[in-house]
Amino acid sequence: MTKKALIIGGGIAGPVTAMALQKAGLEPVVYEAYARGADGVGAFLTLAPNGIEALSLLGLDRLVAGLGMDTRRMRMISGSGKVLADFSNGGETSFGMPSQTLKRADLYGALRDEALRRGIRIEYGKRLADAGMDRGGVRAVFSDGSTATGDLLIGADGLHSRTRKIIDPDAPKARYVGLLNTGGFAKGLSIADEPGTFYMIFGRRCFFGYQVRPNGEVWWFANPGRKVDPTPEQLAAITPQQWRAELNDLFKDDAGPILPIIAATGDIIAGWSTYDFPTVPKWRNERMVIIGDAAHATSPSSGQGASMAAEDAVVLAKCLRDIPDPAKAFQAYEGLRRKRVEKIVAAGKRNGSGKAPGLVGRVVRDLMLPPVMRRLAKSDALRKMYEYPIDWESTVA
Numbered sequence: 289m290t291k292k293a294l295i296i297g298g299g300i301a302g303p304v305t306a307m308a309l310q311k312a313g314l315e316p317v318v319y320e321a322y323a324r325g326a327d328g329v330g331a332f333l334t335l336a337p338n339g340i341e342a343l344s345l346l347g348l349d350r351l352v353a354g355l356g357m358d359t360r361r362m363r364m365i366s367g368s369g370k371v372l373a374d375f376s377n378g379g380e381t382s383f384g385m386p387s388q389t390l391k392r393a394d395l396y397g398a399l400r401d402e403a404l405r406r407g408i409r410i411e412y413g414k415r416l417a418d419a420g421m422d423r424g425g426v427r428a429v430f431s432d433g434s435t436a437t438g439d440l441l442i443g444a445d446g447l448h449s450r451t452r453k454i455i456d457p458d459a460p461k462a463r464y465v466g467l468l469n470t471g472g473f474a475k476g477l478s479i480a481d482e483p484g485t486f487y488m489i490f491g492r493r494c495f496f497g498y499q500v501r502p503n504g505e506v507w508w509f510a511n512p513g514r515k516v517d518p519t520p521e522q523l524a525a526i527t528p529q530q531w532r533a534e535l536n537d538l539f540k541d542d543a544g545p546i547l548p549i550i551a552a553t554g555d556i557i558a559g560w561s562t563y564d565f566p567t568v569p570k571w572r573n574e575r576m577v578i579i580g581d582a583a584h585a586t587s588p589s590s591g592q593g594a595s596m597a598a599e600d601a602v603v604l605a606k607c608l609r610d611i612p613d614p615a616k617a618f619q620a621y622e623g624l625r626r627k628r629v630e631k632i633v634a635a636g637k638r639n640g641s642g643k644a645p646g647l648v649g650r651v652v653r654d655l656m657l658p659p660v661m662r663r664l665a666k667s668d669a670l671r672k673m674y675e676y677p678i679d680w681e682s683t684v685a
């Protein structure tokens with residue numbers, strides 16, 4: 289009998305998992321907390337070759353190709369304008385596509401539309417409140433009082449996952465990494481750049497990243513440091529004018545086109561806090577499992593959040609296709625994924641730690657970064673991050 293999978297969360301991991309499960313012969317239904325998902329919310333993210341490769345197994349690579357821009361290289365620059373490192377951003381997929389930078393809302397919308405086109409049911413306004421095992425299956429209870437039953441439940445409900453808490457009431461909270469995120473889209477500028485290069489400026493007081501689109505639009509983000517994690521209310525109280533004034537002040541002594549980019553931006557995106565998880569001890573019980581940010585949020589510095597979610601989705605679908613008992617399939621999935629994702633989370637934390645150092649840290653960083661990046665580029669570590677071939681045809685033992 290076809291197994292019914294309740295997928296909690298219709299962000300990035302949710303619809304990709306639904307399409308992967310459909311391919312694996314299961315019947316997925318997606319339950320998303322918000323009324324129509326997160327249209328227009330968020331800034332932009334990168335899909336690395338490993339993530340695009342995973343999406344290609346579901347025929348989704350073409351879908352993402354037209355949404356954003358190629359990001360072939362990364363260039364790190366100090367606040368004084370010195371180039372600290374310049375390196376390849378992961379090369380290309382086996383079919384020749386480099387990393388793609390795209391607006392999260394566009395990726396989210398395209399995945400949702402494609403899932404619907406493939407006949408997958410997505411229910412909106414369904415916030416998971418509780419779930420329990422029920423006569424050989426699982427029963428989800430939503431905050432509107434409605435319920436759903438299935439054979440298994442997959443928590444793709446992001447950083448503040450409810451599923452994670454249901455599986456393990458003692459699950460750790462996400463770790464605040466001491467940085468906020470804000471950004472925007474600047475128009476009408478003419479900035480000298482090398483096409484396909486993402487620029488990362490380690491400013492004197494704040495980190496700034498940007499890339500110029502072929503049409504001249506500049507996509508950017510900044511990471512103001514804050515020692516203490518602000519509450520959502522405190523963040524919401526910061527006006528766009530205050531963001532602009534703070535950023536202008538933070539970057540006033542740095543070289544490069546930062547101030548003109550900020551000036552040419554209409555709406556600066558309201559800031560949000562940055563978190564990661566060093567480790568989430570429990571990913572699963574007999575009938576429930578977590579994937580994507582719910583299991584292993586990486587700081588945006590890794591550039592791997594969405595790519596990890598895509599890999600998770602395909603590997604989990606393979607496990608459920610080949611192993612009839614969900615508990616054993618979840619165990620196999622964790623065995624295949626945990627080491628890799630935790631390594632990438634750790635690397636993301638290391639990358640982020642250079643973003644808001646004091647004066648001494650800044651001097652050390654600017655001295656050490658060039659040789660460290662040269663060594664890294666020659667080592668196997670980057671190649672291993674960007675190459676994660678998944679053989680859909682082979683059977684999971």
Ligand SMILES: Cc1cc2nc3c(=O)[nH]c(=O)nc-3n(C[C@H](O)[C@H](O)[C@H](O)COP(=O)(O)OP(=O)(O)OC[C@H]3O[C@@H](n4cnc5c(N)ncnc54)[C@H](O)[C@@H]3O)c2cc1C
Pocket residue numbers: 296297298299300301302319320321322325326329330331332333334392414415416417444445446447448449450451579580581582588593594597
């Ligand atoms: C609004 C938003 C904006 C983002 N913007 C950026 C960005 O600009 N740059 C970047 O690098 N990353 C961003 N991210 C994170 C990025 O999407 C993830 O790192 C990555 O894509 C992994 O996706 P995910 O599906 O695991 O988690 P998410 O993308 O966070 O999706 C989780 C989904 O679950 C839903 N959900 C949460 N709780 C429940 C519940 N109890 N019941 C039902 N549904 C629930 C959420 O509404 C959301 O749609 C953003 C995430 C969100 C939610």
